[in-house]
Amino acid sequence: MTKFNEQTKIALVVSQFNNIITDRLVIGARQTLIQAGIMDDNVIVYQVPGAFEIPRIARLVSQIPAISGVITLGAVIKGETDHYQFISEAVTQQLATLSVNAPIPLVFGLLTTNNIEQALNRAGGKAGNKGSECANALLQLFELEQQLV
Numbered sequence: 001m002t003k004f005n006e007q008t009k010i011a012l013v014v015s016q017f018n019n020i021i022t023d024r025l026v027i028g029a030r031q032t033l034i035q036a037g038i039m040d041d042n043v044i045v046y047q048v049p050g051a052f053e054i055p056r057i058a059r060l061v062s063q064i065p066a067i068s069g070v071i072t073l074g075a076v077i078k079g080e081t082d083h084y085q086f087i088s089e090a091v092t093q094q095l096a097t098l099s100v101n102a103p104i105p106l107v108f109g110l111l112t113t114n115n116i117e118q119a120l121n122r123a124g125g126k127a128g129n130k131g132s133e134c135a136n137a138l139l140q141l142f143e144l145e146q147q148l149v
């Protein structure tokens, strides 16, 4: 794996559920990648219905030869029941395992919040943008893996 360049292609695997949040995460990730020198056309978005579908598509995308890295982005916001907890735990565990086993770097951008306000704060609000954080994390992995692989 060489350090990223203008040819580097990065996949964003993004859930549409709570897209008022996830759209903002995409903007943050894309802006950070472009500022770092990644071509806008080389930031490729794969949309899935909800967070639960992210791991499967992230696994398939990570096996596309042209893709150098994967950023997963989603927003699980607590409702009236325990559903939030089960989705959050299942997706987190799957993505943690995938991040270790995938052939390319994969970073975790799933917001799991108690309410929409907390999510907005982390999607370009006063607590930053998780999408941008993930983009920076991936770029750091590119640098590190260049030394290890």
Ligand SMILES: Nc1c(NC[C@H](O)[C@H](O)[C@H](O)CO)[nH]c(=O)[nH]c1=O
Binding pocket: 015, 017, 018, 049, 050, 051, 052, 053, 074, 075, 076, 077, 078, 083, 084, 087
């Ligand atoms: N409640 C949230 C969901 N629920 C949908 C699931 O992720 C999944 O798409 C469905 O169960 C079909 O398999 N998804 C989120 O991304 N965020 C939520 O808050």
Ligand SMILES: CC(=O)[C@@H](O)COP(=O)(O)O
Binding pocket: 076, 077, 078, 079, 080, 081, 082, 083, 084, 085, 087
């Ligand atoms: C986390 C979710 O599934 C949420 O959108 C719906 O939650 P609930 O059915 O617990 O209100």
